[in-house]
Amino acid sequence: MATPLRLGIAGLGTVGGALARLVEAKRDALEKRAQRRIEIVAVSARDRMRERGFSTEGMAWHDDPVSLASHAEIDAYVELVGGSEGAALESVKAALNRGIPVITANKALLAHHGVQLAKLAAKKNSTILFEAAVAGGIPVIKTMREALAGNEVARVYGILNGTCNYILTRMEKEGLTFAECLAEAQRLGYAEADPTFDVGGFDAAHKLAILTSLAFGCEIDLDSIFIEGISNVAIEDIEAAAELGYRIKLLAVAQRTDTGIEQRVHPTMIPTKSALAQVDGVTNAVAIDSDLLGSILLAGPGAGGNATASAVLSDVMDLAIGSVTPTLGVAPANLTPYKRARMRAHEGGYYIRLSVLDRVGAFASIARRMAENQISLESIVQRRRDSDGAESDVAPVVLITHETTEAAVRKALDLVSKDGHLKGEPHMIRIEDLSRD
Known part of the structure; x- marks a missing residue:
């Protein structure tokens, strides 16, 4: 049987604690599936004395995640500290620089530094796994x-x-x-x-x-x-x-x-x-x-200790079995530069809620501003007023537009507001039909 996969876990909060308990409770089943033992050999957390529902006896304790990633005798580093900077970033870099694969649930870290870290992982012939970073337990x-x-x-x-x-x-x-x-x-x-x-x-x-x-x-x-x-x-x-x-x-x-x-x-x-x-x-x-x-x-x-720990554990098992892909699906050198799309028409239209002052010409002015910006209205509905008679000088109005651009809608609403016919700010929500473009 292959040598054990030795894990170092930084962060023993809700997710880290759940992960440790899962590894302990399912030890035999995991070993049978991976054909090697999964062992937690080193940990890092703020409070050594906190009760976590599992024993840390026999595990090397590091007060600093960077120390754990840099010095512990581990085969994989599990980062559950959180945050896009500080200990999370530095400890992940330390692990990758040693050629040690990283498992993380840290979406902020990846959103801010994912490409940089993917390049470092590739350079060191390693990888980053992050199933738990998006949508919790959903694979x-x-x-x-x-x-x-x-x-x-x-x-x-x-x-x-x-x-x-x-x-x-x-x-x-x-x-x-x-x-x-x-x-x-x-x-x-x-x-x-x-x-x-x-x-x-x-x-x-x-x-x-x-x-x-x-x-x-x-x-x-x-x-x-x-x-x-x-x-x-x-x-x-x-x-x-x-x-x-x-x-x-x-x-x-x-x-x-x-x-x-x-x-x-x-x-x-x-x-x-x-x-x-x-x-x-x-x-x-x-x-x-x-x-x-x-x-x-x-x-x-999408969240919770067991759901997120389950996703982390799936990454652990991939490492144990040897099923690993490049961090972002392709080699970093093959990632294309991000190209931002130009503003286009939103096919579902917009819902717009206005509090219109009840005065002559207000509705005509709103319709005119919409027309000036080539916005076609599907419907205009005056909502019921408050039953207690409050805000009797205000008519709640809902507009539904046909396909148009957000820039046109925002420009029209800005002009309507400047015309002085509204109480408060206009409110807009996109409408999506969810059919494939």
């Missing part, structure tokens, strides 16, 4: 890096943040406000005390940047992603979407166009009948459109 990285190797991907999109999906689901099903749902998500541990990274769309953007590289064989370009979070989604939008036959999701989309690659993260109205619309709560889902398979959908738990 989307392996699917895109290996199973779809013979396919040409046209588009990858999905629900990549469980916190946002939980909030939007609760708002729809229980009629709660964004603030109420966010507070509940924080109480349950689905959202951090500072939820900006999740609800602002940044977490989903990091994951999308990685998927884009795998889908199109290009360099990672986080800065080219348009990002808009869900904090401005109101219960009125949820209700209007339902009446129009849509549900609102925070959608991450990357697609190839004639002029380059388009990447965006934003609230989106998607048809209620679509499979993606049925993905509720903290669940994640990723859809991939390709030339040979058409459209496939992967869905499952």
